[in-house]
C-alpha cells in the first residue's frame with residue numbers, strides 16, 4: 034500500500050509563526066560552537082544546509098542562561114549581550130536558507146560540568162548527578178529569583194538575535210526538569226514535595242519569559258523519566274495542561290534524564306517511535322501543537338504519525354545529521370534514497386562526549402559541511418575498488434559521484450562486508466540499514482560496475498588496468514596461538530552469528546569487546562549458559578557511554594557471567610585454562626567462541642601494480658565501521 038506523505042507538507046502555526054511543514058530539527062548540542070559559547074561558521078553551515086533542504090524549523094542545542102549552568106565548552110550561551118551578534122548571524126543564515134529557527138534555553142543544574150565551568154553546580158537539592166558526579170549546592174530562594182531573571186534576560190537576548198520561537202528546556206534532568214522530578218527534587222519548602230510545589234519554579238520561569246518576549250514560547254519536556262521515583266506521564270500531562278493555560282504555544286515531547294540517559298538519546302536497542310503513545314496522551318489533553326521525537330528514522334513512520342494525528346509535528350534529531358536532505362527527498366518522492374540513522378550514537382553524541390563536534394557513521398560529511406563540498410573530479414579516471422565492505426562502498430560511491438568510472442569487486446555474493454555481521458546481533462538489526470543504504474547507492478550509480486563473487490588478484494588488476502586502485506579487502510578474525518585452538522569445540526564469533534541453529538549448553542566467549550558482548554548476548558538469547566573472559570580489567574571498553582550502559586544491563590539481565598583480568602592459556606576438551614599472574618584456573622565449557630579482534634587481510638599480492646594505489650579501511654588498520662566509511666569517503670574525494 035502506498036503511503037500518503039502529503040500531510041507532512043501541510044503548514045502549521047506555532048503561536049502565529051507559520052511553519053511550512055511538520056518536520057522540526059530536534060535540538061542537538063553538536064559541539065560546534067566556539068569555546069566560551071559563541072556561534073561558529075561550522076555550526077552556521079551545518080544548520081543552513083538542513084534549512085535549505087526543507088526542514089521547517091531548526092531548534093538549536095541547549096543555550097545556557099548562566100555560566101555555572103553549562104555542560105560543554107562549545108555549548109552556546111545567552112547570558113551576556115556579547116553572544117547576540119553571533120546568534121544573529123545564525124538566525125539570518127537559517128532564514129535566508131528558507132527555514133525558521135527556535136532557541137532552546139536552559140540551565141544544566143546538577144548536570145552541569147564543574148570541570149568546564151569551574152563553578153559549583155546549583156540544583157533543587159544537593160544530590161550529585163549519577164553521571165556528572167558533581168557536588169551541587171541546594172538553591173536558596175534568592176538563587177531561584179536570580180536564575181529566573183537570567184532566563185528572562187537570556188530569552189530577551191535570543192529574541193533580539195532573531196529567533197522565531199523560544200523553547201524552554203523542561204526535559205532531560207536539567208535544572209527545570211530537576212525541580213519537576215521527585216528523583217532530583219527532595220526539597221521540603223514551597224519548591225518541593227507535591228506537584229504544585231515542584232512545578233512552582235519552572236512555572237515562574239516559563240510565565241516570566243512569556244511576559245517578557247513577543248515571540249511564541251514553547252517547552253520541551255520528558256514525558257516519562259523511566260526512573261521509578263522520577264517524573265511520570267500522568268504528572269507530565271497535568272504540567273502540560275497548566276503551562277498551556279499559562280500561555281505556552283507548543284509542547285515538544287522527549288524522555289529521560291541523566292539518571293536514565295539511554296532514554297534521552299536512545300540507542301538502536303530502543304524501539305523506533307517509542308514516544309508516540311506518550312505524545313498522543315499529551316495531545317489528547319491539550320489544544321496546542323504537540324511535537325514528538327525519538328528514533329523516528331523512517332519517512333513512512335513520520336507520515337503515519339502525522340496522518341493518524343497522534344502528534345502534530347515530528348522532531349528529527351540524528352536522522353537529520355545522517356541525511357540533511359531527509360525532508361526534501363520525501364517532498365520529491367525520493368524517500369527510498371534517504372540515508373537512515375541507525376541510532377548507533379558512535380559519531381554524534383559519542384563525539385560530543387569526548388569534546389569533538391558531531392558527525393555521522395553513515396554520513397562523514399555531517400558537521401564538516403564548511404570544509405567538504407563534493408565536486409566533480411578535474412580528470413575522469415578508471416578506479417578499481419577491491420572489497421565492498423563499508424570502506425570500499427564509501428570510496429566507490431564518492432568516486433562515482435565525482436564522475437569517475439568505478440569497478441567494485443567483491444569476493445562474496447552480497448555487498449556489505451562486516452556490516453551484515455554486526456546487524457545479526459540481538460537488538461542490532463538497525464545496522465543492516467547502513468549496508469542497505471550503501472548497497473542501494475552504489476547500485477543506483479550508473480558509473481559503478483559491480484562484480485560480486487569475484488576474487489580480485491593481480492591478473493584481474495592487470496586486465497582491468499585502472500588508473501587508481503583502492504584496496505579495501507577488510508580483515509579476518511584473530512586466532513590466538515594457544516594450545517588446543519584448532520579443536521573442534523572452538524568457533525569464531527562470525528561462525529556463531531551466521532549459524533543460528535548452534536546451541537551449546539555452556540559457552541565461554543573469549544574477548545569482552547563489542548563483538549564479544551554481542552556474541553554473548555546472542556548465545557544467551559538461544560538459551561546457552563555464557564561466560565565472557567576478558568584479559569583487560571573491564572569489558573565493553575571500545576563502546577560509547579550510552580550503548581555501553583544498555584549493553585551491560587542486558588548482559589546482567591541475560592545472566593551472562595564475566596571474568597576479567599585473565600588471559601586464555603589453553604583450550605581443552607572440557608573448556609579453557611586461564612592464567613593470571615602465573616596462576617592457572619579452569620573454566621568448563623562445551624564450546625569456546627573467539628572474539629579477540631580482527632587483523633588486516635594480507636594484500637601484498639595486490640600492491641605495486643597500479644601507480645595510484647591506496648589501502649584503506651580494515652585492510653590498512655583494523656578500526657570501527659565509522660572509521661572505515663570516513664576513510665573511504667575521504668579517499669573518494671582525493672582521487
Ligand SMILES: Cc1cc2nc3c(=O)[nH]c(=O)nc-3n(C[C@H](O)[C@H](O)[C@H](O)COP(=O)(O)O)c2cc1C
Nearest residue numbers: 059060061062094095326327328349350351381382
Ligand atoms: C548529539 C546530540 C545532542 C543532543 N542535544 C540535545 C539538546 O541540547 N537538547 C535537547 O533537548 N535534546 C538533545 N538531544 C536529544 C535529541 O533532541 C533527540 O530527542 C534524541 O536524539 C532522539 O531523537 P532522534 O532519534 O531523532 O535523534 C541530543 C541528541 C544528540 C544525538
Ligand code: SF4
Nearest residue numbers: 374377378381393394
Ligand atoms: S552516528 Fe549513528 S546515531 Fe549518530 S547520526 Fe549517525 S547513524 Fe545516527
